[in-house]
Amino acid sequence: MTPIIKVNNLMFSYPNGVVALRNINLEINKGEIVAIIGHNGSGKTTLVKTFNGLLKPTSGEVLINGVSTKNENTAKLSKIVGYVFQNPDDQIFNNSVYNEVAFGPGNLNLKKEEINKRVLNALEIVGLEKDKKMHTLDLSLNKKKLVTIASIIAMNPEVIILDEPSSGQDHEGTVKIEALIKELQKNHTVIIISHDMNLVSKVASRVIVMWDSNLIFDGDKRTAFMNSDLLKKTDVSPPIITQLAQKIKGFRKDILTADEFIDEIIKLKK
Amino acid sequence: MPRTILISYIERDSLIHKLNPLTKLTALICVIILAFILGPVNNLILFALILPLSYISKLTWDVFKPIRYLLIIFAILFSIQGLFYPFRLTPLYTIPFTNIIIWKEGIIYAAEISARLLVMMVYGFLFVLTTHPGDLVNALRKLKMPYKVGYIVLSTLHVIPSIQMQVETIIDAQKSRGLDVSGNIIKRLRAYVPLLGPLFIGSVQQAVERTMALEARAFSADCEKTSFRQTVFRKRDRNIIIATVIISVTVGVLSWIY
Amino acid sequence: MDILKFKNFSWTYEGFNTPIIKKINLTIKKGEFVGMIGRVGAGRSSLCSSILGLIPHFYPGKFEGNIIVDGVDVETSSLSKLSTIVGLVFQSPTNQLSGAGTTVEEELAFGLENLGIQRHEIIKRVEEMVKLIGLEKFSSRNPFELSGGQQQKVAIASVLIMEPKILVMDEPTAQLDPLGTKLVFDLIKKLASKGITILLNTQNVDQLAEFADRIIIMDKGEIAADGDARSILTDITLLKKYGIEPSQLTTLSYKMKEKKLWNKPLCLTMKDAEEMVCEVMKR
Numbered sequence: 001m002t003p004i005i006k007v008n009n010l011m012f013s014y015p016n017g018v019v020a021l022r023n024i025n026l027e028i029n030k031g032e033i034v035a036i037i038g039h040n041g042s043g044k045t046t047l048v049k050t051f052n053g054l055l056k057p058t059s060g061e062v063l064i065n066g067v068s069t070k071n072e073n074t075a076k077l078s079k080i081v082g083y084v085f086q087n088p089d090d091q092i093f094n095n096s097v098y099n100e101v102a103f104g105p106g107n108l109n110l111k112k113e114e115i116n117k118r119v120l121n122a123l124e125i126v127g128l129e130k131d132k133k134m135h136t137l138d139l140s141l142n143k144k145k146l147v148t149i150a151s152i153i154a155m156n157p158e159v160i161i162l163d164e165p166s167s168g169q170d171h172e173g174t175v176k177i178e179a180l181i182k183e184l185q186k187n188h189t190v191i192i193i194s195h196d197m198n199l200v201s202k203v204a205s206r207v208i209v210m211w212d213s214n215l216i217f218d219g220d221k222r223t224a225f226m227n228s229d230l231l232k233k234t235d236v237s238p239p240i241i242t243q244l245a246q247k248i249k250g251f252r253k254d255i256l257t258a259d260e261f262i263d264e265i266i267k268l269k270k
Numbered sequence: 271m272p273r274t275i276l277i278s279y280i281e282r283d284s285l286i287h288k289l290n291p292l293t294k295l296t297a298l299i300c301v302i303i304l305a306f307i308l309g310p311v312n313n314l315i316l317f318a319l320i321l322p323l324s325y326i327s328k329l330t331w332d333v334f335k336p337i338r339y340l341l342i343i344f345a346i347l348f349s350i351q352g353l354f355y356p357f358r359l360t361p362l363y364t365i366p367f368t369n370i371i372i373w374k375e376g377i378i379y380a381a382e383i384s385a386r387l388l389v390m391m392v393y394g395f396l397f398v399l400t401t402h403p404g405d406l407v408n409a410l411r412k413l414k415m416p417y418k419v420g421y422i423v424l425s426t427l428h429v430i431p432s433i434q435m436q437v438e439t440i441i442d443a444q445k446s447r448g449l450d451v452s453g454n455i456i457k458r459l460r461a462y463v464p465l466l467g468p469l470f471i472g473s474v475q476q477a478v479e480r481t482m483a484l485e486a487r488a489f490s491a492d493c494e495k496t497s498f499r500q501t502v503f504r505k506r507d508r509n510i511i512i513a514t515v516i517i518s519v520t521v522g523v524l525s526w527i528y
Numbered sequence: 529m530d531i532l533k534f535k536n537f538s539w540t541y542e543g544f545n546t547p548i549i550k551k552i553n554l555t556i557k558k559g560e561f562v563g564m565i566g567r568v569g570a571g572r573s574s575l576c577s578s579i580l581g582l583i584p585h586f587y588p589g590k591f592e593g594n595i596i597v598d599g600v601d602v603e604t605s606s607l608s609k610l611s612t613i614v615g616l617v618f619q620s621p622t623n624q625l626s627g628a629g630t631t632v633e634e635e636l637a638f639g640l641e642n643l644g645i646q647r648h649e650i651i652k653r654v655e656e657m658v659k660l661i662g663l664e665k666f667s668s669r670n671p672f673e674l675s676g677g678q679q680q681k682v683a684i685a686s687v688l689i690m691e692p693k694i695l696v697m698d699e700p701t702a703q704l705d706p707l708g709t710k711l712v713f714d715l716i717k718k719l720a721s722k723g724i725t726i727l728l729n730t731q732n733v734d735q736l737a738e739f740a741d742r743i744i745i746m747d748k749g750e751i752a753a754d755g756d757a758r759s760i761l762t763d764i765t766l767l768k769k770y771g772i773e774p775s776q777l778t779t780l781s782y783k784m785k786e787k788k789l790w791n792k793p794l795c796l797t798m799k800d801a802e803e804m805v806c807e808v809m810k811r
Contacts (some may be wrong), residue, residue, distance in 0.1 A: 040676060040705040054442050074442075075450040083446040089475070090436070091443045093467030103464070107448030141568050155448060168702065170568040170731060171773040195705050198776075235707035240734055241776040244801050248809075258780040262787060265808060279630070404630060425627030428672055432622055479623035482582055486616045486687055487626065487639035491608035494644045498637030498654065 002066045003027040004158055004189055005051055005081075009060035012046060020046040022213045024060070030158070033181065033190045035200040035221070038210035038234055044193045047210065048161050051191075052081040065158075079108060082157035086164040088144035097123070097139070097147055098132040104155040115154075122154035126180060142173035149180065159189045166196045178202050201225070201239050201256045209234055222254035278427065279402050286327040286400045291409040293507040298397045300518040305389040307522050310378070313385035320392045327400050333392055340391055344384050351380040403427060405501045417495055429480075433473055440468045531694050531725050532556040532579060536593035539574060539583055548574050550749040551593070556694070556727060561720045563740035563757065564729040567771040571749040572729045576698040578602065579727070581610040598693045612643065615687030617697040621679035621704070622672070624686075631668045632682055633658065639690045653689050661685045661715055677708025681715055694725040701732065734775050737761055737796045745770050762794040777801040784808070 005028040012021040021043050028034055036044045049055040050062045053074040062069045064080055082104075085091050094100040101122055105115045123129045126146040131139070139147060145165065152160055165181070166174045174196070181203045184190050194200050200207065200221065207224040209217035211234050217224055224230060225238035226246075237243065245255040250268060255261050281287075286294070305313055324333040352362075355376030362374040407420035444464050445451065451461045484490075534554040540547040549571045556562055566572050577583050581602045584591040595602040598613045618624050629635035633654050640650045658667045661681045666674060671682050680700055688695065697716070701709040713735050720726060720739050730736065736743065736757065743760040745753040747770045753760055760766065764782050767774045774782075777795045781804055784790040789808055795801040 039707055049442070052446055054445060073450070073452065074445040075448050075452075078446055078448040083443075085439065085443040085446070087439075089472055090440045090468050091447075093444075093464050104447040107450065151447060168568070170566075170771055172771045173568060174773075195709075197706075235705075235710060237706060239776060240798070241780060244777060244780075244798065244805070247798075247802060248805055258776060258783050261780055262783060262789070265784075265789065265805070268809065402630065404628070404634060421626075421628055428625070428627040431672070476623050479618060479620055480625075480627070482577070482586060482616075483618055483624040483683070484626060485582065485586060485607045486580055486611055486614075486618075487690065488608045488611040488642040489626075490606075491611075491642045491644070496641050496644050496647055496650065498634055498641055498647065498650050500647065 001029070003029050004065060006063040006066070007050075007060070008063070010047075010050065010057050010062060011059045012050060012055060013058050020213055021050070024215050026208065026215065026218055028159075028189060028191065030189055031185065032206060033185050033192070033204045034206045034208060035204035036191065036193045036208045036210060037195070037197075037200060037236060042210040042234075043213045044210045045163065047215075048083065048163070048191060048193060051159070051161065052083050053077040054083075075107065078104070078155060078157065080157055081159045081161065082152035082155055083161045084148050084152050084163060084165070086167060088141075088148045091148050091151070092136045092144060095135055096132070097128060097134050097136060100136055100147055101132075101151045101154050104151050108155060118154045118156065119150075122150040125153055125183060126150045127176070141168045142170065142176070145169060145173065145177070146180075153184070157188070159191065160184055161191045161193070163193045164195065165192055166194065166199050174199065197225075197236060198239050201242075209236075222256070225256070226253045278398075280329060280332060280399050282328040282400070284327045284329075284400070286323065286396075289400075289510065290501055290503045290507040291401050291406040292413075292503070293510050294397050294401055295406075295409075296511050297514045298393055300514050301393045302390055304518055304522060305386045308525055310381045310385040312525060313382075313389050317385070317389050317392065320396065323396060327396065329396070329399055332399060333396050336391055336395055337388070340384075340387060343387065344380075347380045347384055348377065351376040351383075355379055402499065404497075404499050408497050408499060408501050411495075421489075425480075429476075432476070436472050436476070437465075437469060440465050440472065443468075529558045530555050530596075531558050531598055532727070533596045534593070535596070537578070537595055538590075538592040539578060540590040541574075542588040542590075544589075547590075548749050549578070552749075552751055554744070554751060554754070556725065558693075558725055559723045561726045561739060561741045562728070562744060563736035563742070564727060564744045564746060565731065565733065565736070565770075565772050566746035566752070570746040572746050573698050575746065576616065576696050576727070576729055579694070579696050580614045580616040581605060581607050582616075608642070611639070611687075611692075612690055613693050615684075615690065615692035615695045617680075617684050617687060617695070617700050619699045619702050621676045621683060621708075624683040625671050625679065626686075630670055632663055632671050632674075633667050635671045635682055636686050636689050639686060643690065657685045657689045660688075660718075675708060676704050677711035680704060680708065680712050684712070684715060684719075688719070688724075694727065695719065696727045696729075698729050699731070700728075701730065733761060733772065737775050737777075745772065747771075758796055762796050764794070 007024050007026045010021055010024040013019045024047065036047065038044050046055060050057060053069045053072050056070060064077060069077060092100055094103060098119060101119045102115055105118050123132055126149055128143065128146055128150060131143065136147065165177045169177060178199060181190055181192065192204065204221055206219065207221045208215060209224060209230060217230050225242050231238065239256060241258060241261055242255055245251045245261060246253050252264055255264060304316060308316060320333060324330050352372045353376065355373050358373035358375050360374040361371045362377060363372045403424050407424050411417060411420055449461055449464060451458055534552045537549060537552045538547045539549040564572050574583060578595055579597060584603060585607045591603055600613060602610060625635060626638045628638055636654050636657050637650050640653060658664055663678065663681060666678060671679060701712050704712060716728065717739055740757040743755065743757045744751055745760065752770055753766055761775065762778050764774050764778065775796065777798065780801065781790055781795040790804060795804050
C-alpha cells in the first residue's frame with residue numbers, strides 16, 4: 001500500500017538562504033495519528049507546510065498518494081491534505097458559522113446540495129449544529145477553534161493537519177478536542193503539531209521530534225518519553241505523572257496515566 | 271521565519287555614525303537641493319563623492335545596493351521621455367524599419383532626472399544606514415517634534431515586518447482551504463477578498479494590544495521625557511554644518527551663474 | 529498591608545447587556561503570590577486589565593464599585609499614574625514590544641523615558657534588570673529577533689523596571705513553547721522568591737502548585753473560590769465544577785484513595801507525590 005505521505009531526502013531553505021529542513025525522510029500511512037513536537041523554529045510548521053504544497057522542497061521530494069507536490073498547487077492539494085492553522089483569527093472571515101464552513105467546499109466546484117450536506121455533517125461532527133447561524137465574531141475561543149476544524153472537515157480531505165489544536169483552549173475545550181481527534185481518526189489520517197504533552201500522550205501513538213531543522217526521532221510515544229537525552233535536547237517534559245514514575249526506583253519509565261501508575265504499584269507490591 | 275526589513279541602520283564605529291543626526295540631516299537636505307540645481311554631469315560628480323563618504327562610514331558597498339531598484343525606473347524614464355518628451359526637436363536615432371524616433375531632448379531630460387534620483391537615493395541611504403532611528407527621533411524632538419509622531423516613525427520600522435508575517439500566514443491559511451490565487455488579475459483580486467477580514471481584524475488587534483502595552487509603560491505620561499540614548503552636538507557638528515552650507519551655497523550660486 | 533482592593537466591582541463592556549465581572553470583592557496583601565484560574569471567558573483577563581485601569585480608561589463600558597491599588601482609586605486616576613504602581617504583562621510576546629527600541633536595553637528603558645527619569649538612573653536600572661532576567665548576552669540584540677520566551681522575559685522586565693507595587697501577569701506563557709514557558713516560569717519563581725506581590729492568571733496548574741500562596745477561581749465573572757493554594761488545588765470536586773483539570777499528581781492520589789491505597793491528604797507537588805509513593809511501597 002502506498003503511504004499517504006512519503007517524504008524523501010527533503011531539504012528546504014528560505015530564499016534568504018536560511019535552512020529550515022535538512023534531509024527529512026518519513027512515511028505516514030492511512031489512519032495514523034501522528035504528533036510532531038519540538039521547539040518553535042525547529043522546523044515543525046515548515047515540514048507540514050510542504051505536505052500541502054504551501055512550501056516546495058528545495059531538494060528531495062514530498063509524495064502525496066504517490067504524486068510529487070512539485071507541480072501541484074495548494075488549492076488542488078487541499079482536497080487531499082487539509083490544514084487547520086493555529087490562530088482561528090487568521091482563518092475566519094465569514095459572517096456566519098455556516099458560511100465559514102461552506103467556504104472550503106465552495107472552492108471545490110461541488111453542487112450546492114453537496115456543499116450543504118458536507119457543512120451540516122462537519123458541524124455535527126464538531127458539535128456546533130446549533131450554532132450554524134451564529135456570527136463568527138460572537139464565538140468563544142473554544143468554538144472558534146471548532147469552526148476552523150469543521151471548515152476543513154467539510155472539504156473531506158484524507159489527511160487533516162492540526163497546528164496547536166489545544167492552544168487558547170481551557171480544560172473543557174481541550175477535552176473536546178481530544179475526543180474530536182479520536183473521532184476524526186475513523187475517516188482521516190491526523191497529524192497534530194503540539195507543545196501540549198498531555199494531549200500528545202492521550203491521542204497520538206506515533207511521535208516525530210524535530211530539532212534544529214532535523215528530524216531526530218520518529219517512533220512510539222512511550223519510547224520518546226523514556227528517552228531522556230531526546231527530552232533534554234528538545235526541552236520537552238513528558239506528562240508530570242511520567243516524570244514521577246521516572247523518579248521512582250523500579251517503576252516502568254513509560255507510564256502515561258494515573259491508572260497505569262496504580263497498576264504498577266499493585267504489581268510491584270505483590 | 272525570515273523577516274524582510276527594507277532599510278535599516280547598520281551599527282559601525284565610524285566618524286559619520288558619530289555625527290549628530292541633525293548634522294547629517296542638514297547635509298542631506300543640502301545635497302538634495304544641490305541635486306535639483308545641478309545638471310547631469312555635475313550631479314554625477316556629486317554622486318562620485320559618495321565613495322569617500324561611504325568608505326569613511328565603513329559601509330562601502332551597502333550604500334549602492336538600492337541602485338538595482340532604480341535601474342527599472344531609469345529604463346522606464348529613458349524609454350518614455352526618449353519617445354514622448356513634449357518639447358522634442360532634435361531626432362537622435364530612428365529605429366530601423368520603423369518610424370519610431372528617439373529624441374535628444376527627451377534623453378537629456380531623462381538623464382537629468384536619473385542623475386538627481388541617483389544622488390538623492392545614495393545619500394538618503396547613507397543617512398539611513400548611519401543614523402540610529404532612535405537618535406534621529408530624539409534629535410527631532412529637540413526641534414519640538416511631538417513625541418507621539420516620533421514614536422510612530424520609529425515603531426513603523428519594526429511593526430511592518432510583523433504585519434508582513436501575518437499577511438503571509440493569512441494567505442497560507444486560505445490557500446489551504448482551496449483558495450486559488452492564480453489566474454488573471456480580476457480573478458486574483460477577487461481571490462484576495464477573503465484575506466481582508468482576518469487581516470483587518472488581525473492588525474487592529476495587534477495595534478490594540480500594543481497600545482495597551484504602551485499604556486502599561488506610561489506612554490501617555492504628561493511629563494518631560496528623557497532618553498536612554500544620548501545624542502551630543504559637538505563642536506565638529508557645528509563646523510561641519512557651517513562648512514556644508516557654505517560649500518553648497520557657493521556651488522549652487524556658481525552653477526546658477528554659469 | 530493591602531496592595532490591591534476590589535470593592536463590589538462590576539464591569540460591563542459597552543454594547544453588552546450583561547456584566548463580564550459581577551460584584552467582586554477581593555483583597556491582595558503585600559508579598560502575596562496569587563494564582564488565578566478558570567474557564568475561557570470567565571472574566572480573568574478583564575480583571576487583570578482593570579487593575580492597571582485599562583478598564584475603564586481604555587475600554588468603554590459601565591464601571592461600578594471601587595478598585596484601590598496602593599491607596600489610589602483606579603477609576604479616577606490616570607493610566608500613566610497607575611502604570612507606576614501596577615506592572616501588567618500580556619499574552620503576546622511580540623505585540624508587547626514597544627517598537628521604539630532597537631535593542632533590549634532600549635526596550636527596557638522605554639517606560640522610564642516616558643516617566644522622565646534621569647538618564648544616569650535609567651542606565652543603572654537597565655543594567656540591574658538585564659542581570660536580574662539573565663539576558664546579558666542579548667542586551668544589545670534587537671528584541672524582535674529574540675525567541676518568544678526571551679521576548680516575554682523582556683516584557684516582564686520592561687514593566688518591572690518601573691518598580692511597580694504589584695506585578696499582574698495575564699496568561700504570560702499561553703503563546704510560548706515548552707522552552708519559553710520554562711524560561712518565563714523560572715523568572716517568575718525568582719521574582720516570587722524576592723517577595724514581589726504577584727497576581728498570575730494562567731492555565732498551568734502544575735506550575736501554580738509549585739509556588740502560589742493563594743488561588744482564586746473565577747467563574748462567570750464572579751470569584752467562585754478563594755483560598756490557600758493547597759486546599760483549593762487539591763479539591764478535585766471544586767476544580768471539576770469550574771472546568772479546571774487538577775494536576776495529574778492530585779488525580780493520582782485521588783484515585784489511590786478510591787482504591788484504598790492511600791488515606792492521607794491528596795498530593796499537590798512532585799515532592800508530595802514522591803513521599804506518597806515511597807510510603808505506599810514501604811507498607
